[in-house]
Amino acid sequence: MQLNTAFQIGSGVALAISAATTHAVDIKHHHGLPQQYSTGLWCSAGFAGLGLVAGLLTVSRKGAGPEDRISGDVVV
Secondary structure: OOHHHHHHHHHHHHHHHHHHHHHHHHHOOOOOHHHHHHHHHHHHHHHHHHHHHHHHHHHHHHOOOHHHHOOOOOOO
16 A cells, blocks of 8 residues: 555544544534534644654654665665
């Protein structure tokens, strides 16, 4: 699977969860439009924070330098 496809699928799933959360929390309770946007924003920020933590843990374990990505000599 290519990286771009993985990003698109992950973004679509996160957007669907964010929309479902906003619908369940605000729209069903007849909250105003600013409250709905606020809930969606915080949900998206939570997903971004979770992705940041997961990325930092992965990079700290595996590394992100050229020697971590390529097995063999690097030709410049």
